[in-house]
Amino acid sequence: MSDLLRRLRGRGWRMTSQRRVVAEVLDGDHVHLTADEVHALAAERLPEISRATVYNALGELVALGEVAEVTTDGRAKRYDPNAHRSHQHLVCSGCGLVRDVHPSGDPLADLPESERFGFTLSGAEVTYRGLCPSCGEPARDA
Amino acid sequence: MSDLLRRLRGRGWRMTSQRRVVAEVLDGDHVHLTADEVHALAAERLPEISRATVYNALGELVALGEVAEVTTDGRAKRYDPNAHRSHQHLVCSGCGLVRDVHPSGDPLADLPESERFGFTLSGAEVTYRGLCPSCGEPARDA
DNA sequence: TCTTGACTTGGACTGTGTCCATCGTAGGAT
DNA sequence: ATCCTACGATGGACACAGTCCAAGTCAAGA
CATH class of the missing domain: 1.10.10.10 (Winged helix-like DNA-binding domain superfamily/Winged helix DNA-binding domain)
Structure with a gap:
């Protein structure tokens, strides 16, 4: 089990x-x-x-x-299911593939008090966008 | 106009x-x-x-x-419509209110080469989550 | 083994968004 | 000013993701 x-x-x-x-x-x-x-x-x-x-x-x-x-x-x-290890996501704009990634730094620390508008922050999600190796290659006609 | x-x-x-x-x-x-x-x-x-x-x-x-x-x-x-000025979003988990925010730092710089898996990155979106001032107050019975 | 309340089922229903054939019209041509 | 025509608008059907509910089923404690 x-x-x-x-x-x-x-x-x-x-x-x-x-x-x-x-x-x-x-x-x-x-x-x-x-x-x-x-x-x-x-x-x-x-x-x-x-x-x-x-x-x-x-x-x-x-x-x-x-x-x-x-x-x-x-x-x-x-x-x-990988909810216990904090991580962010890298998403392919072409095919939708998702990878877990572990950026350095804490995005919460990057939001100054003056930009919090009285909110009680609970977290931050970062989504990186790009093209995966397959989708990034120039399309080639047969 | x-x-x-x-x-x-x-x-x-x-x-x-x-x-x-x-x-x-x-x-x-x-x-x-x-x-x-x-x-x-x-x-x-x-x-x-x-x-x-x-x-x-x-x-x-x-x-x-x-x-x-x-x-x-x-x-x-x-x-x-505020697409010309780069910004991120702060979303209330209670009522769904969205505010534009301007964090310091660049999330793209926080993703080391070893965590890019060959992707060609085009950008990063940060979504801050929390409770807005109204939703953050303890609920009170009448 | 029995009992019971929690879980499962499937179908109806809602919300969000897309598609398409037909009709209307903005804006260039005259 | 008027005409033409390709591009835009329309609305109704459709698709997809997700929720709800009443009735049937079953896990696990007694």
Whole structure:
């Protein structure tokens, strides 16, 4: 059993076969699946699992802080199980590929008091945009 | 006529009454409207304007670089006419309020070569999250 | 094993955005 | 000033992501 499943069970998360496969599908590094992708992968092991259940499970994992929700653009949210190590995202403007990155420096420290407008800050997300090695090569006709 | 309208006309943007009201609605600082809000405001002046036209006009303004698209969460995109001055966004986790902010430092400089994975970087967006003064006050029962 | 409340299901529903065939019109040509 | 025509507007159907709900199912404690 993975660490994730062990942690969830330890926190009193009622374990069902559906929740198990969702958690298993999300296990690993550099995983950034959409809800539909999670559903498709889960359905390979448990064909009857419903979309609603996947959405429920993902929502709970996010609420528990085990998985982070990443909105890279106007498309579907992606779910990132690497929520315990603080990191940011590098997104390919061409194909949508997402990589975890670890910038130096703390963006929160870069926001002076005069620019906080009385807000109580809780965090900052940085999204780097660019072209991945495949998309960056000049397109070539056949 | 506003600077925005003048610039657009100068760039050969065919001016119609619909495009005019969309551009006028978006004029100003600290404007972060959703497409539906733009449509509603535009419809006050031009009741027959259709949603498709608003979406078309917004898409063109974004393509022209006159307006920036901001995706703060899984909800509707917001349109920010303040695209010429580089800035980042501060979003209230409670009510969704968006403010423009100007952090010091350059997030791009914080991403070491070893963390770029061969990408050609084009920019970085920083989204600060927190509670605005209204939402930050402890809720009080009546 | 029994019980029960939490979980799952699937289908309807909502919000956001896109597409497309048809109609209308801005702006150049005359 | 008027005409032409290509570009823009229209609105309704469609697509996608996500939520909600009533009814059925099951995990886990007693």
